[in-house]
Amino acid sequence: MAAYRESLAMVRPALFLFGLGFGVFTVGGVALLMAVNTAEKAASYLALWSVIQLVSRGLGSPRAACWRDLVKTLTGDVAVATVRCFSWRLLAFFYAFGCCFGGRARLCRHPPARQEQ
Numbered sequence: 764m765a766a767y768r769e770s771l772a773m774v775r776p777a778l779f780l781f782g783l784g785f786g787v788f789t790v791g792g793v794a795l796l797m798a799v800n801t802a803e804k805a806a807s808y809l810a811l812w813s814v815i816q817l818v819s820r821g822l823g824s825p826r827a828a829c830w831r832d833l834v835k836t837l838t839g840d841v842a843v844a845t846v847r848c849f850s851w852r853l854l855a856f857f858y859a860f861g862c863c864f865g866g867r868a869r870l871c872r873h874p875p876a877r878q879e880q
Contacts, residue, residue, distance in 0.1 A: 789816075827852070 796812060797805050827848050835844035 792812060793809065796808050800808055830851065831844045831848040833844075834847045835841055838844060
């Protein structure tokens with residue numbers, strides 16, 4: 764919306780909310796990792812989680828920039844290119860959410876309890 768209107772007043776609060784969301788996600792993820800693991804395993808899982816975050820953001824940002832530049836070259840409009848870039852991210856989020864909670868992925872489901880005989 765802000766890209767179409769070229770409104771800096773709309774961009775600043777959105778950037779603040781993105782930053783706040785990333786901060787809450789990071790703090791919540793670290794707290795969850797430490798809470799559900801033993802002290803011996805927490806360091807390994809924290810390191811692995813940090814590497815995954817680093818790689819995913821490191822690969823995602825250049826891809827998004829290339830996609831934005833390609834769409835900008837084809838359309839000649841920065842606003843359309845930016846909206847397309849974030850639209851793909853939104854679709855990817857909904858796909859991942861649907862896979863997790865829609866029954867396609869078994870990652871979010873608890874394994875059946877073992878019965879003693």
